[in-house]
Amino acid sequence: MTPFQNASAWIDAENAQDPNSETHQSNSYPKELLYSNRMYERLMDFYPNASEEVQIASKAQHICRWKMPRESYPMDRVGYLKWREELKKFHAQTTAKILEKAGYSSVFIDRVSFLIEKKLLKKDSETQLLEDVICLVFLEYYFDAFVQKHDREKMKNIILKTWNKMSENGHQEALKINFSDANLQLIKDSLGL
Template sequence: MAKRLEQVISALDRLHAEDPRSVDKDGKAIAAELLYAQRMSAWLATLAENPSECLQIAVRAQHLQRWQVPREDYPEGRVGYLTWRRDQGIRAGDTAAKLMNDVGYSSDDTQRVATLVNKKGLGRDADVQALEDCACLVFLENYFADFSRKVEHDHMLRIIQKTWRKMSPQAHEQALALPMSPASAALVKEALS
């Protein structure tokens, strides 16, 4: 890993590690957001043979400091959710850009990371697609089962369908190969039929 890339990833991870929520990983507590970021990078390593430094940074910055602005601070419903998500992306992109500037990345590179984190060009930009695929696969692999128990059945089916539409064919293959509980697998099968 190039020195400046390593410096940015380390700086992002220090910020992730500030997440007050922790989860258990292999018997040890880890900041929830740091674990999410590590999972994002792991999926990128699976999906992309030689990802650019900008993509590696954007993937690692995907949920940067989300705990600082809770979803509950925004209105209920789809518009409130989309506004919250947009604002989170802008904050994460700006913070990643500052960290990149600090170690000598160009303004073109910092703008590229902001574009990726904000998922501008989904379906047209291969790097944006790769980031979205990572996010969808991390969700399906690690958070889907618990989330689906909290959401009304028909709404959950729509969420799965929307998630599926955002994914590439390669990510579809990966998703279908994920180990799932019988209940989760049945939900996915129903949503996709």
């Protein structure tokens, strides 16, 4: 097997240990394994020529996330931001160990870590590509649950923040998602379209 195949299998094996599950099309999956698969599939659909570094970063974006629960940090804005920063480092370090075992060079591993930590967003084309994919996966698979949990004004804010992180290509792709009529209208209202 190639280093990529080994690394992918090992990332999947880690994510398959998630004790949280999510149902999709009547089947139950470990939550982060399902997320990882959605990220990789969306990346390859959106940008099939993505580098191996971006492909691995997409699969490992949430690797072992359940080991660092949100509740382990103060439940305020500062706590949330600290959790997000430390999560990125945790995901990058967890992935780096797998890539070392797979035989990747330190240059390759550093690049994957750079991408997972989302450095130089808007300036680095591959960081931007990964962010587009994160936003597209959120909008396609997780947006509906957010709409049911939050009021309209909060949702407008979430939509604007998501939109502002994306590139123009990401925007065009997002508008192709099969949203419900109500959710599509909410997005258009939020963006003034």
